[in-house]
Amino acid sequence: MSQKIRIKLKSYDHNLVDKSAEKIVKTVKSTGAVISGPIPLPTHKRIFTVLKSPFVNKKAREQFELSSYKRLVDIYSSNAKTIDALMKLELPSGVEVEIKV
DSSP, rough: OOOOOOEEEESSSSHHHHHHHHEEEEHHHHTTTEEEEEEEEEEEEEEEEEEESSSSSSSSSEEEEEEEEEEEEEEOOOHHHHHHHHHHHOTTTOOOOEEOO
């Protein structure tokens, strides 16, 4: 086959992203394919500002932050064994996986 496979991992918890990227790297290396990564992509932070009291204290506000962490893994010279190992891989439920061939 020997085609490039790009895997993007995204989660709100950086520990989950790192552990799942480590699992992917370990399984791909065991099949003998060449791997590049995991490459950390920039963290996207969303900040929400909310009024504490809607009527009385206009200046009293609270801020909340939602960070999403991303990792990128490229797999080169893959074979059928590599793809089968990736399909059977169990990843945590809080990680979004996007695979491009």
